[in-house]
Amino acid sequence: MADADSVSPWAPTAFGSLAAEVTAIVPACLVRAHERTQGGHEGVHTQTLEAYRHGLYAAQYEELSADLSQLPGVELVRLQARTVAVVAGHVVYPYRYAKKDVPVTAARLRSVSGLRAYLIRRHGPDQRQGELDLGIELPDDGEPHADLARLPPETKLVLVAYACSLAEGVVRMEWGSAELRREDRSLIWHHHEPLPIPRQR
Numbered sequence: 001m002a003d004a005d006s007v008s009p010w011a012p013t014a015f016g017s018l019a020a021e022v023t024a025i026v027p028a029c030l031v032r033a034h035e036r037t038q039g040g041h042e043g044v045h046t047q048t049l050e051a052y053r054h055g056l057y058a059a060q061y062e063e064l065s066a067d068l069s070q071l072p073g074v075e076l077v078r079l080q081a082r083t084v085a086v087v088a089g090h091v092v093y094p095y096r097y098a099k100k101d102v103p104v105t106a107a108r109l110r111s112v113s114g115l116r117a118y119l120i121r122r123h124g125p126d127q128r129q130g131e132l133d134l135g136i137e138l139p140d141d142g143e144p145h146a147d148l149a150r151l152p153p154e155t156k157l158v159l160v161a162y163a164c165s166l167a168e169g170v171v172r173m174e175w176g177s178a179e180l181r182r183e184d185r186s187l188i189w190h191h192h193e194p195l196p197i198p199r200q201r
Contacts, residue, residue: 008193010176014158015088018071022087025071027195029063030094030162031170035201036063038166052166058082060094068092079147080115090156091123098163101171104192107161109185115145120180122148123157125190127179161192169200 011019037055061082068074068085075086085092095116097107109117162173176192 010191010193014090014156018088021071022068022092023195025067026064026092026160026175027170027173028198029067030060030160030164030173031198031200033059033063034164034169038169056096056164060096064092064094077150079119079150080145086151086155089154090158091119091151092158092160093119094160094162096164097161098172099165100168101163104161104172104174104187105189107187109180109187112180112182112185115147117180118145118148119157120159120178120187122153123151123155124159124179125177128188128190159187160195161187170197173197 007020007023011023015022033056036059037052061084065076065083065085068087069076071087073088076083077086077091093116095107097104109120111117157177158175159178160173160175162170164170173195174192175195176189178187178189178192180186181188
């Protein structure tokens with residue numbers, strides 16, 4: 001468990017009295033997710049990274065929801081066949097943004113539509129700047145993902161962005177709040193800070 005001295009001033013604003021526990025649980029869960037899928041990849045002996053990539057995507061949600069659900073008052077919500085935890089009114093959402101150690105400020109979504117994009121737009125922070133006029137017509141966002149109706153409108157998003165690969169494991173992990181810029185699919189972080197990464201096998 002993280003001690004009070006290792007918890008940033010920001011964490012209690014999101015998670016209140018649970019800040020220390022959440023700060024310790026989240027990194028441990030994502031490292032376990034990597035280790036599980038690393039073992040799965042070795043077990044199937046494929047030459048591609050499909051088993052690792054798809055396994056990590058599923059395992060990250062399983063690990064986080066299992067451990068965070070042990071905390072008092074945590075609600076579990078199903079979003080697109082994955083279970084996420086809502087802690088103190090904040091949905092904790094993992095996002096593997098890179099395979100190598102690059103800053104989270106370089107993170108870019110693959111699409112401006114889909115569940116993750118809608119989640120950031122609906123439950124992330126208010127935009128700090130208007131959209132840029134690049135002289136091009138942007139695609140229509142379409143209808144918001146139906147599963148988002150399962151989250152109360154006042155729910156806030158804590159994005160847990162991490163860089164991870166089969167060979168290197170988890171090399172960077174930060175969390176915070178970000179808005180999505182539609183023009184280039186980049187994240188504009190209102191706040192982000194590193195999380196301590198536990199020792200990996």
